[in-house]
Amino acid sequence: MAACSRLLSLGIRVLAQRVPWQGHSWLQETAQLVRVRRHGACRFLAQLTPRNNIKFKLDEKTAHSSLELFKKDTGVLYYMLGVDPTKVPANPERFREWAVVFGDTAITTGRHYWEVSVCKSQEFRIGVADSDMSREDCVGTNNSSWVFGYTHRKWYAMTTNEMVPVSLVGKPDRVGLLLDYDGQKLALVDPEKQSIIHVMTANFKTPICPAFALWDGELVTHTGLQIPDSL
Template structure:
């Protein structure tokens, strides 16, 4: 498996080049590139666009270094993990990166969920096209949109480019607000119930909650109504 820290930051020179060309505004708007490699189709649950997304983590997609627990709402990273030959080699499973998807996709509407992040120092959370290549990591292509945290520093990440996120501190839990119709994904301060940073996204098909981590554990909280003061944002 490729080094996660290198994947997050790359060499120092390329890291600085990336930040020099990124927009300084809170909105990072990508251009969707056609030709995103697609895995064979499978049946995902599509949640209602009216109320909320309610999902569990999908074991069929989980890399062999990841274990699911708490009724498939949480994921823990194992350094050695499971021998890849000991897990079913279904086409939905991530093969190179420690990534797992949720089991429910959406195509429209506004959706909100939260993630307890206090037990991991290196992770990415966000959404991805359900058919993105299982040989890539979320945040490394134009088929996924993520917020990344490494060594207690937060970034908005797309196509391996990273923009720093400020005013987030060191939260134990964060929220994600996906507005499919507006084409945005926002990181939410769950204590203030306020948007910290917003990423612009363009997608062609269903998108799904996505998680990647290289130490510790993450716990997802779905089935939540969009907070009242975020409904019009």
């Protein structure tokens, strides 16, 4: 931990040299050096974190062996048999029990919007989760993940393993997610109508990242989008 603290201090000094001073909130507003404790190891995500228009790819290091990334790591495809778990690189960030993959960017502030195209999938979950969430859990089953799910032709909101039905949503072809980290909310959006369908209240305390679970078909992410004016 002492080494981690020294690295954090060094990282902040480097950012201070590169980012113009804009008051006491310069680090929060302009850049983030995020320390993530993951499975007993100290890990840093040093990155620019815009307050809006987040752009991310899917992180292969977290992907379950039944999932394959494609389209330059913006899409994920489910294989029923998947790859032999012993054939994928072993690392503590990978989900071993559930077909889950995370986005590669941590979020600590701001409002962000992205969309997901759904192809031939009848069961999936999309949302956000703590970056250091247990890799033994599935997203939505604990208090460190917040997702919208689709199964048996019905939508639901889910956290702490509790499902709340979401009505007025048909079979999805493309949906949006609006994250308000500071407002502690995650919303499911109809991209065509540019309207909010359902809002979940969350309890974000640590860096979070986009999260996806998939049990058939494929999902493709669309990021770096402007937040629609109506939202």
